[in-house]
Structures are given as structure tokens and as C-alpha cells.
Amino acid sequence: MSQYRLNYLEQLEAESIHIFREIAAQFERPALLFSGGKDSITMVHLAKKAFAPGKIPFPLVHIDTGHNFPEALEFRDWLANEVGATLIVRKVEDTIKQRNLTEPKGKFPSRNWLQTYTLLDTIEEFKFDCCIGGARRDEEKARAKERIFSVRDEFGQWNPKLQRPELWNIYNGRIHKGENVRVFPISNWTELDIWNYIRAEKIDLPSIYFAHEREVVVHEGQLVALSEYVKLDDTDTVIKKKVRYRTVGDMTCTAAVESNANTLDEVINEIISTKISERGETRIDDKVTEAAMEDRKKNGYF
Amino acid sequence: MDLLRFITAGSVDDGKSTLIGRLLYDSKNILIDQLEQLEKSTKNRADGEIDLALLTDGLRAEREQGITIDVAYRYFTTPKRKFIIADAPGHVQYTRNMITGASNANLIIILIDARLGVIEQTRRHSIIASLLKIPHVVVAINKMDLIGYSQDVYNNIVIDYAEVATSLGLKNITYIPISALNGDNIVDKSEQIDWYEGKPLLEFLEEVEINNDINLENPRFQVQFVIRPQTEDLHDYRGYAGKVISGIYKTGDKVTVLPAGIETSIAKLEVGGKEVKEVFAPQSVTIQLADDIDISRGDSIVRSTDIPQANNEVEVLMCWLDDKPLQPGNKYYLQHNSRLVRSVVRNIEYKLDVNTLQKEAVEGNVKLNEVVKATIKTASPLVFDSYQHISGTGSAILVDETSNSTVAAVLFAPAPKKE
Numbered sequence: 001m002s003q004y005r006l007n008y009l010e011q012l013e014a015e016s017i018h019i020f021r022e023i024a025a026q027f028e029r030p031a032l033l034f035s036g037g038k039d040s041i042t043m044v045h046l047a048k049k050a051f052a053p054g055k056i057p058f059p060l061v062h063i064d065t066g067h068n069f070p071e072a073l074e075f076r077d078w079l080a081n082e083v084g085a086t087l088i089v090r091k092v093e094d095t096i097k098q099r100n101l102t103e104p105k106g107k108f109p110s111r112n113w114l115q116t117y118t119l120l121d122t123i124e125e126f127k128f129d130c131c132i133g134g135a136r137r138d139e140e141k142a143r144a145k146e147r148i149f150s151v152r153d154e155f156g157q158w159n160p161k162l163q164r165p166e167l168w169n170i171y172n173g174r175i176h177k178g179e180n181v182r183v184f185p186i187s188n189w190t191e192l193d194i195w196n197y198i199r200a201e202k203i204d205l206p207s208i209y210f211a212h213e214r215e216v217v218v219h220e221g222q223l224v225a226l227s228e229y230v231k232l233d234d235t236d237t238v239i240k241k242k243v244r245y246r247t248v249g250d251m252t253c254t255a256a257v258e259s260n261a262n263t264l265d266e267v268i269n270e271i272i273s274t275k276i277s278e279r280g281e282t283r284i285d286d287k288v289t290e291a292a293m294e295d296r297k298k299n300g301y302f
Numbered sequence: 303m304d305l306l307r308f309i310t311a312g313s314v315d316d317g318k319s320t321l322i323g324r325l326l327y328d329s330k331n332i333l334i335d336q337l338e339q340l341e342k343s344t345k346n347r348a349d350g351e352i353d354l355a356l357l358t359d360g361l362r363a364e365r366e367q368g369i370t371i372d373v374a375y376r377y378f379t380t381p382k383r384k385f386i387i388a389d390a391p392g393h394v395q396y397t398r399n400m401i402t403g404a405s406n407a408n409l410i411i412i413l414i415d416a417r418l419g420v421i422e423q424t425r426r427h428s429i430i431a432s433l434l435k436i437p438h439v440v441v442a443i444n445k446m447d448l449i450g451y452s453q454d455v456y457n458n459i460v461i462d463y464a465e466v467a468t469s470l471g472l473k474n475i476t477y478i479p480i481s482a483l484n485g486d487n488i489v490d491k492s493e494q495i496d497w498y499e500g501k502p503l504l505e506f507l508e509e510v511e512i513n514n515d516i517n518l519e520n521p522r523f524q525v526q527f528v529i530r531p532q533t534e535d536l537h538d539y540r541g542y543a544g545k546v547i548s549g550i551y552k553t554g555d556k557v558t559v560l561p562a563g564i565e566t567s568i569a570k571l572e573v574g575g576k577e578v579k580e581v582f583a584p585q586s587v588t589i590q591l592a593d594d595i596d597i598s599r600g601d602s603i604v605r606s607t608d609i610p611q612a613n614n615e616v617e618v619l620m621c622w623l624d625d626k627p628l629q630p631g632n633k634y635y636l637q638h639n640s641r642l643v644r645s646v647v648r649n650i651e652y653k654l655d656v657n658t659l660q661k662e663a664v665e666g667n668v669k670l671n672e673v674v675k676a677t678i679k680t681a682s683p684l685v686f687d688s689y690q691h692i693s694g695t696g697s698a699i700l701v702d703e704t705s706n707s708t709v710a711a712v713l714f715a716p717a718p719k720k721e
Contacts (some may be wrong), residue, residue: 266593
């Protein structure tokens with residue numbers, strides 16, 4: 001009977017494809033929120049498989065903070081073209097100007113929080129009724145409690161108390177006008193599952209996921225890439241290090257890790273032997289308060 | 303490496319959070335920064351030991367408002383298996399939490415406090431496990447350290463529980479004496495419990511055989527989405543995308559499309575865009591048929607020699623999940639995988655007491671957490687099996703038409719015998 005068994009990656013893949021097809025069937029205007037990171041790249045790969053030989057039946061939407069790694073942007077454009085998907089880019093920069101928002105201050109001025117405004121404006125502009133996100137439940141404890149189909153009110157807010165029971169593989173995506181649903185097809189994947197799948201499926205990634213030389217400053221034990229967005233002061237020493245990125249977010253809020261890993265096998269080995277969690281090691285913005293993610297989600301964040 | 307999904311049933315007092323924390327901690331799935339946070343939160347404890355229960359601590363909103371969100375999911379991996387834990391808190395909204403968490407579980411861990419033995423709550427957990435047909439049951443007799451690791455106490459609890467299990471028809475039961483607090487029989491065999499000859503909990507979870515739990519006998523498939531690229535080279539392509547709910551499909555199989563009842567055969571099968579000769583549960587696949595038939599989302603494709611029931615009236619066991627009670631005469635959407643039909647609940651026969659399995663008369667409306675036997679009438683026919691036979695085609699949800707909330711979990715009962 002062994003020929004009729006799926007390994008854990010095949011099971012996760014089957015579940016995610018099932019979710020993608022529910023999205024396409026249940027919503028009129030879904031969109032995939034694409035960040036350029038490995039999780040959203042994996043989602044694009046899964047979506048491609050879900051609808052083959054047809055094209056992915058929804059656009060990729062990138063909320064561009066203006067603080068992105070150039071390598072990630074280049075990869076984004078290449079991938080959208082490669083899979084034949086429509087790419088919609090909306091810039092936080094424009095939202096700041098239009099809405100007269102205050103730019104974040106400080107040494108690492110993160111526009112992470114401001115993305116929410118641009119996202120909600122984009123949802124409004126295109127009348128998206130479903131936004132597909134690459135969040136995983138292993139990332140953080142607010143996410144551990146969020147549904148795969150997560151209903152948001154007209155302000156984009158998540159209400160942890162009013163989640164719909166989610167039973168078997170039945171997903172209820174019915175909403176009122178003005179509401180929208182955030183759907184997380186890779187909820188049940190862990191960081192390591194994603195890397196193992198990328199290896200098994202030979203999925204291309206931006207080069208910054210592999211070891212490269214980069215000028216960085218050390219901030220509270222984390223390595224932050226030198227860029228025009230980071231404001232250095234006298235206490236900083238710029239050093240050259242061989243690093244790779246474990247997650248890819250903004251240049252101001254994503255830290256690099258020291259690494260010699262040039263191949264997927266080497267990256268996976270480093271991740272298996274690491275003693276620090278993904279968000280703990282690489283996200284500068286999550287450290288502000290213990291409930292940082294919970295707060296952002298309630299305000300309409302991804 | 304495969305995947306095991308399990309649910310832990312019990313409340314904080316049973317040591318459930320400590321057990322989950324212990325599994326994550328001892329299997330080395332806790333990382334330094336998570337541990338640091340834990341130590342920070344534990345600081346005010348006198349004994350200085352890390353409080354593993356805090357690993358499953360909730361959101362700020364829960365702490366502030368004294369509420370508990372029904373299910374949290376935890377992940378850990380050993381070299382042998384990937385595990386997904388549905389962590390459902392045991393108190394107030396109890397039945398709803400457990401049904402939600404248990405609906406996808408291969409296995410349930412029922413925690414018994416060794417000092418208390420089999421109590422009402424144990425029975426309730428077990429009744430729900432039997433209603434949902436969870437294939438494997440682990441009875442973890444916890445807090446063995448507090449009863450001096452007594453074999454006699456353990457044996458008596460096993461005898462008591464076996465009676466409950468027999469009355470409910472529960473199968474595949476494994477008993478393990480543990481102390482979650484001290485780590486006895488969690489990852490390593492306990493030296494204190496040398497009289498226990500079985501495996502420690504984690505080893506059991508790693509090795510329990512779950513592949514035979516998937517039904518590969520009766521092919522069931524529902525169309526989720528019709529793929530029609532309509533490009534020049536794929537002008538006539540029409541693929542029916544969906545999940546194989548149970549069974550195996552092969553190219554050339556004679557199949558029937560339901561509820562229309564039209565016969566055809568399978569021309570081509572694809573998984574992720576690649577052509578294959580056969581597909582099986584629980585794969586997500588695309589089926590192409592030999593004939594051009596009008597098929598849409600929610601239609602079933604089954605083997606012509608193995609036809610499920612099709613009816614617009616179905617007897618069900620139903621658990622009410624919403625704060626707003628069932629309104630007799632109101633229409634609800636019934637969502638049966640990808641098939642959505644309007645329905646109305648009729649003839650509520652009795653209410654099931656989930657502590658005793660007694661059938662009781664229903665007075666007033668059906669309220670949150672109540673399990674009732676009823677008949678549902680649908681606007682168009684459902685193609686289904688009994689939950690007992692195939693859980694994937696035997697389950698559905700009810701959705702309130704006005705609030706859009708998911709208000710009930712529905713299990714289809716076996717068809718009444720014809721006279």
C-alpha cells in the first residue's frame with residue numbers, strides 16, 4: 001500500500017492547493033499579497049500548481065515600503081513575468097504624501113506600520129474581497145490562533161474573539177459588503193517545511209537568501225545592512241561581513257545572519273542547527289512590545 | 303516522514319499546558335529567544351523552575367478579558383514525524399472548542415489527573431472523540447508523581463476507563479502513566495515508573511500507524527473549481543480541480559457525475575500540472591473527463607459501481623456553535639465541502655447529553671454547545687455518505703444567512719433502513 005502514501009510535504013502541498021482553489025471559487029476579486037520573500041514565492045509556486053495548466057487567476061499585489069532590497073524587487077518583477085501574473089505595486093511613499101502621514105523617526109525608521117494604510121487603500125481601490133497572505137502559525141503566537149480564512153471588518157481589523165469555527169476542510173468565506181477575508185494558505189507550514197519544499201521543488205529565490213559580502217552595522221547584537229534608509233551615528237562602526245537573510249522584509253527592519261551557506265543544503269543545515277527562532281533572529285520590529293504582532297493585526301495588518 | 307495531527311483534551315488543571323510545553327521543550331523544539339521570554343515571564347516564581355505552561359500562554363486580549371480563543375495550533379518536528387497540535391482549552395465553550403480542534407485530528411490525548419481518576423470531564427472528552435470518530439486515543443494518566451507512582455492506582459484508572467471506552471465503542475486505546483511536570487514517560491522512559499512496559503508518549507506518537515486510517519476503498523471527489531484556460535493551445539481544456547476525499551481514481555475509470563447522474567469516464571488525471579495514471583486521497587488533483595458534460599462547483603464525480611446517497615432530506619447529528627440559538631424555520635446555508643445549498647432544520651428529535659450520552663427532550667431553542675439529532679431539508683439534493691462511513695463526505699457546516707457566521711457542525715447519520 002506504500003505507493004498510496006503522501007509524505008508531510010506532499011500533504012502540506014495538497015492542503016495549500018485545496019485552499020487556493022477555494023479562494024478562486026469563493027471570491028470575486030482575490031489578490032495575492034506578494035512581499036518578495038520566500039514565503040510569498042512559495043505561495044506563487046503553489047498557486048501555479050493549483051491552477052495549471054491555466055494561469056493564476058488573481059493578481060500579485062506588492063505593498064512597496066520603498067525600503068526594499070533591490071534584489072528582492074528585481075526578483076519580484078522577474079517572477080511575475082515568468083508565471084504570467086498581473087503585478088500591482090502600490091507605494092507607501094505615495095500614501096504618506098496623499099494622506100500627509102508622519103514618517104517614522106529613529107535610527108531604523110521602519111515603515112512597516114504604515115504599510116497598513118497603503119494596503120487598506122489598495123483593497124479599496126481594487127475592491128479586493130480576499131487578500132492572500134503568507135503568514136505561518138509557527139511564526140508568532142498571535143498567528144497561532146488565527147484561522148486560515150480570517151474575516152476582517154471594513155477597517156481591516158482582526159477580532160480574535162469573533163473568529164468563525166473552522167472545521168474539517170470546509171472554509172466559510174461569506175462576507176458582507178465592505179468586509180474582506182485574509183486567507184493564509186501556508187498556515188500549517190513551519191520555516192523548515194518551507195525551506196525543504198523549496199529544495200524539493202527547486203524553487204528559485206532572490207540571491208540575498210544565500211551568503212554574500214555586505215556592509216553592516218551591529219545593533220543590539222543584530223546585523224543591519226547599510227543603506228540610505230538607516231541613519232548612522234557616531235557610535236556605529238561599519239564592518240564587512242559574510243551574511244545571508246533568513247527573512248526578507250524592509251532593509252530597516254530585517255537583520256542579516258552571519259553565514260557561509262551558498263546552497264540550499266547549506267542554508268537548511270544552518271537553520272536546523274540554529275538556536276534562535278526566525279522572527280527573534282531577524283525582525284527588529286517585533287521587539288518593541290511583546291504583543292507587537294497582535295496589535296498590528298488588530299489594526300488591519302496582514 | 304509523515305504528518306500526525308493530534309488534539310489534547312483537558313483543562314489547565316489537568317496539566318495540559320504543561321504537557322504541551324514539555325513535549326516542545328524536551329523534543330528540543332523551543333529556541334533560545336523563546337526560552338528567554340519564558341524565563342522573563344517566570345521570574346516571579348519562587349522555585350525558579352521554568353513554567354512550561356507559559357509556552358502555550360495566550361494573547362494579551364485573552365489575559366485582559368479573561369477569555370480563551372478556542373483553538374491554537376502548535377508545531378514540532380522530530381526526525382520521524384512532523385506534528386500539529388490543536389490546543390483546545392477545556393472550559394466554558396467546551397464542546398465547540400473540542401469539535402473544532404478535533405475535526406482534523408488523527409489522534410486525541412485524553413488527560414486524566416491520577417488523583418481524580420475518570421471524572422465527568424473524561425467521559426465528555428471520550429464521547430466527543432467517539433462522535434467524531436478520532437481513530438486513535440491516548441489516555442495519559444498524569445500527575446503520577448503526586449500519587450507516589452502507584453501501579454495500583456494506575457491499574458484501577460485503566461479498568462474504569464476501559465468500561466467507558468467499551469460503552470462508547472472507542473478503539474485503538476493506549477494508556478500511558480506520565481508526569482508532565484517532571485517529564486516522566488514524555489520523551490524518555492521514566493525510571494520512577496519501572497513497572498510500565500509500554501513506550502513513552504513521544505515515542506508512541508512517532509510510531510503509531512496512521513496510514514491505514516485513510517479510506518482508499520470508496521472513491522469520492524467534489525469539484526472545487528473548473529480550470530478553463532481558453533488560450534489558443536488549450537482551447538478545449540476543461541479540468542475539474544478538487545481534492546480526492548477518499549479512495550483512488552485511475553485513468554479510464556467509469557465514473558458518474560452526481561447529482562445529475564451522467565456516466566462518463568476519466569480521460570486524464572493531473573497533480574500540480576503533471577499527468578499521472580492514478581490519484582488517491584488526500585491529494586489535490588485535476589480530472590479531465592471523456593465527455594463534454596455541464597459540471598460545476600459542488601458536483602461529485604464517483605466510480606459508477608460505488609454510488610453514495612443522494613437526497614434532499616438528511617438525518618444529522620448537529621453541534622450548535624453560535625451564541626445565537628437555532629431559529630426554527632430560519633433558512634441556513636449548508637456548506638458540504640464545496641457544495642453550498644439553502645437548508646432548513648426540521649424535526650429536532652432529541653438532545654444528547656455529552657456527559658452521559660442520555661437522550662433528552664429539547665425544550666426551547668437549540669443553544670451553544672448543544673448536540674441534537676435532527677433532520678435537515680435542502681433546496682437541492684446532497685450527495686453524501688454517513689459520517690461513520692466516510693467522514694469527508696459525511697460532514698458539513700451551517701452558515702447563518704444574515705450574519706455569515708458558521709453556526710453548526712453537522713454529521714450525517716446513516717440512512718434509515720428501508721422497510
